Amino acid sequence: MFDASYILTFLPKLLESLPVTLGLVGVATAAGLLLGLLFALARLEKLPVLAEASTVLISFLRGTPVLVQMFVVYYGLPLLLQGIGIDILRWDKIIFIYITYALNASAYFSEGIRAAVLAVPARQWDAAAACGLTKGQSYRRVILPQALPIAIPSLGMTFTGLLQDSSLAFSLGILDVMGRAKTLGALTSRALEAYAAAAVIFIILTLLSNAGFHTAGRSRKRKEALT
Amino acid sequence: MSEAVLTVRNLHKSFGKAEVLRGIDLEVRPGETVALLGSSGCGKTTFLRCLNFLEKADSGTLAIAGQTVHLQRAHKKDILALRRKTAMVFQDYGLYRNKTVLQNVTEGLTVARGVPKAQAVTRALKSLEQVGMAARSEAYPHELSGGQQQRVGIARALALEPAVLLFDEPTSALDPEKVQEILDLIRSLKDTPTAKIIVTHEMAFAYECADSVIFMDEGLILEEGAPKDVFGNPKNERTRRFLERFTADKAPEYFI
Ligand SMILES: Nc1ncnc2c1ncn2[C@@H]1O[C@H](COP(=O)(O)OP(=O)(O)OP(=O)(O)O)[C@@H](O)[C@H]1O
Ligand SMILES: [Mg+2]
Numbered sequence: 001m002f003d004a005s006y007i008l009t010f011l012p013k014l015l016e017s018l019p020v021t022l023g024l025v026g027v028a029t030a031a032g033l034l035l036g037l038l039f040a041l042a043r044l045e046k047l048p049v050l051a052e053a054s055t056v057l058i059s060f061l062r063g064t065p066v067l068v069q070m071f072v073v074y075y076g077l078p079l080l081l082q083g084i085g086i087d088i089l090r091w092d093k094i095i096f097i098y099i100t101y102a103l104n105a106s107a108y109f110s111e112g113i114r115a116a117v118l119a120v121p122a123r124q125w126d127a128a129a130a131c132g133l134t135k136g137q138s139y140r141r142v143i144l145p146q147a148l149p150i151a152i153p154s155l156g157m158t159f160t161g162l163l164q165d166s167s168l169a170f171s172l173g174i175l176d177v178m179g180r181a182k183t184l185g186a187l188t189s190r191a192l193e194a195y196a197a198a199a200v201i202f203i204i205l206t207l208l209s210n211a212g213f214h215t216a217g218r219s220r221k222r223k224e225a226l227t
Numbered sequence: 228m229s230e231a232v233l234t235v236r237n238l239h240k241s242f243g244k245a246e247v248l249r250g251i252d253l254e255v256r257p258g259e260t261v262a263l264l265g266s267s268g269c270g271k272t273t274f275l276r277c278l279n280f281l282e283k284a285d286s287g288t289l290a291i292a293g294q295t296v297h298l299q300r301a302h303k304k305d306i307l308a309l310r311r312k313t314a315m316v317f318q319d320y321g322l323y324r325n326k327t328v329l330q331n332v333t334e335g336l337t338v339a340r341g342v343p344k345a346q347a348v349t350r351a352l353k354s355l356e357q358v359g360m361a362a363r364s365e366a367y368p369h370e371l372s373g374g375q376q377q378r379v380g381i382a383r384a385l386a387l388e389p390a391v392l393l394f395d396e397p398t399s400a401l402d403p404e405k406v407q408e409i410l411d412l413i414r415s416l417k418d419t420p421t422a423k424i425i426v427t428h429e430m431a432f433a434y435e436c437a438d439s440v441i442f443m444d445e446g447l448i449l450e451e452g453a454p455k456d457v458f459g460n461p462k463n464e465r466t467r468r469f470l471e472r473f474t475a476d477k478a479p480e481y482f483i
Contacts, residue, residue, distance in 0.1 A: 126281050127321035131387065132311040132339030141338060145325040 006193035007200065010184055014197050017180040021205075024094075024166050024176060028101035029159060035102060036109030041139075043110075044117055054110070061107035066100065066165045073100045074172060097169045105162050112154030116147035149217060156213030160206050167202065177201050231290075232257045232422045233278070233391050238287035238298065240270075240277055247273050248284070249446040255391065255422045262433035262454070263426045265443035266469060271426045274443070275393050278424070279313045280306045292390040311339060314384035318396040320376040322368040322383070328355065329364035332383045340387065354382040358412060374405035381412060385421075392416075394425040410436075430473045434458050442466045 039058060042050040061069065074096045078089045088095075120143050128138035170179030181198035185191030231254040240248040247270045255261055265271050276282040277298075278289065284298040291312045296305045314335075322331050332351035336342040342350065355361040358378040368376055377397060384392055397413065398406040410432045416423065417436065427433055433440055433454060440457040442450040442465075450457055450466045461467045 123317060123319060123321040124323065126315075127317065127323060129281060129310065130279055130313070130315040130317075130321075130393075131335030131383065132307065133335065134307065134339075137338050141334065142323050142325065 002192055003190070004193070004196075006188070006190045007197045010181070010190075010194050010197035011200065013184060014177050014180050014194075014201055017175055017177045018201065020174065020176040021163075021166055021178075024097060024101060024169060024174075025159075025162055027098045028105045028162055028166075031098070031102035032105030032109050032158075032162075033155075035106035036113055039106060039110035040113040040117065043114055045135075057103075058107045058110060061104055062111075066104050067168050067171060069104055070097065070100045070168065070172060073103070093172055094174060097172060097174055101162060101166065101169075104165070105158055108158040108161065109155060112151045112158060113147065115154065116151035117143060119150050120146045152213055152217035156210065156217070159213065160209050163205055163209060164202065167198070231255060232292055233424075234288075234290040234295075235278070236288045238274070238277060238284050238289070240273055240282060240284045247446050248277065251287070251446075251448055253441070253448065253451075255424060257390070257422055258418070258420050259438045260417060260423045260425065260436060262437035262440045263424060263443060264428075264430075264433060264440060264469070269443045270446045271443055272395055275315070275395050275424065275426060278391070278393060279310050279315055281315075311387075312390040313393060314387045314389040314391075315393040315395070316377070316380050316384050316397045318399050320368070320373070320380045320400075322376055322379055324368055326367075327364065328360060328366050328368070328371070328379050331368070331379055332386045335383065335387050351382070351386050354386040355379070357385065358382045372405075373401050374408055377401065377405075377409050378412065381409075385416070389421055391422045391424065394423065394427070396426050396428065398427070398429060430458075430470070442469065444469075 039054040041047075042054045045051070074093070077096065077099070078087075081088050124142055124146060125138060128142045133141065166176060167178035169176050170182055173179070175183070177198050181194040182191075185194035188194070233253070233255040235251055235253040238248055238251040239246065251274060253261075263271050263274070273282055277284040278291075280301070283301070287298045289296055289298055289309065291309050294305070294309055294312070296309060301309075322328075323334065326334060329348065329351055332354055333344070333347040336347035336350060337344055352361055352364065355364055358381050360375060360378045360382060363371065363375065363379075368379070371379065377400075381397070394413065398409050401409060406429070410429060413423075413425065414432075414436050425433075425437070435454070437454050439452065440450075440454045441448055442457060442461075442463070444465050449463045450461060457466065458470060461470060
């Protein structure tokens with residue numbers, strides 16, 4: 001039956017795949033934040049076409065399962081790009097995974113950033129403009145620095161979600177922590193213990209991430225007393 | 228009499244269907260202090276905000292320090308250039324919450340005016356000195372009282388050395404005992420070359436400090452003149468009634 005000692009033997013093996021999971025989450029977070037910021041700005045500034053395009057894309061990304069998005073990107077994107085003469089069929093699978101998770105996270109990041117920017121009092125815009133700052137300077141130097149601490153809890157939630165969702169990458173055969181757990185389980189006929197070991201890793205990652213965002217949010221807020 | 232540093236001609240502004248400013252004309256000379264009076268909702272704030280383009284007026288012309296724009300078709304570049312000839316002090320101070328007192332003052336200098344950092348700091352400290360806040364230059368806004376924040380707000384505006392300085396009810400959010408302090412500070416700026424337009428409900432202050440008083444009502448300037456004329460002998464019936472409300476309960480000695 002269930003033998004907890006296997007968890008201990010599996011853990012080191014699964015940890016070997018931790019870099020894949022962390023790499024996936026890291027790339028998706030970095031690219032997702034950048035994309036999310038762009039989507040948020042397009043909507044906040046009501047940029048023609050871009051604002052509408054962002055809205056549609058965001059509601060698609062938030063309204064469909066990440067697994068569906070993964071298959072759309074993996075099978076659909078090459079076809080789409082082939083149509084305009086770009087061949088990406090031979091790209092490594094992991095690239096498609098990166099793109100999927102970056103897009104998926106960008107939708108949630110963008111909503112968090114947008115809400116945080118809207119939460120900065122209008123007077124801060126007035127003050128920046130009255131001092132002669134341009135729109136871009138106002139964003140960079142006054143608004144976004146104030147929006148960041150407001151956004152941190154929501155960004156943290158997206159990040160944690162991403163961590164969990166990354167475990168679906170094994171569906172395309174990626175050997176992340178989850179993919180590794182699956183193969184180990186099949187190999188040893190100890191699937192339950194393998195998944196339990198994976199669960200331990202994900203729980204620890206989630207706790208660490210929560211703690212990190214919590215302290216980041218608190219220290220920034222205390223320094224500037226933005227609430 | 229020197230030439231006007233600020234000229235407004237036939238300025239109109241509507242919010243949706245409501246026409247809030249219905250053709251404002253105004254000239255202000257360098258160094259002049261203008262007190263803008265009027266009952267709540269008559270358009271004082273909107274007018275001030277049209278002068279630095281925080282609101283976009285619908286029509287009219289605006290000239291500040293030699294630069295004229297038609298408000299109907301003001302371009303981004305013109306707006307920025309005109310704005311940089313002005314500064315504004317807000318009722319609720321509006322200090323950048325993510326910046327220290329010193330950074331609040333240097334920000335506009337370094338970022339908008341291109342003043343080198345060291346020079347900006349010198350200028351900022353001089354302004355902070357002037358308002359008595361140099362000792363708190365490393366504090367964040369939330370660590371300061373309302374009166375202190377408003378001092379910084381004034382220092383931030385002064386450091387920009389604007390041609391026109393706009394005050395929107397600079398003392399309305401303050402405790403009564405701090406009001407006089409800030410009014411005294413504004414009074415001390417009287418002999419600077421900056422033109423000052425001050426929206427205020429402090430009638431005694433308007434009377435003794437302003438060179439000229441404007442009474443606005445329902446989006447129009449109804450009366451304009453030296454304080455002793457506007458207060459002592461208002462020509463318009465509405466002005467008279469507005470001023471009576473203040474004189475009835477305060478009965479300042481200057482009307483006797
Ligand atoms: N952004 C806005 N959108 C719609 N209506 C507005 C807006 N700002 C001001 N108004 C309206 O314009 C009119 C003039 O407002 P304004 O704030 O200029 O008055 P005010 O003279 O400054 O009043 P107070 O003494 O209360 O500050 C009011 O009727 C107000 O409701
Ligand atoms: Mg007002």
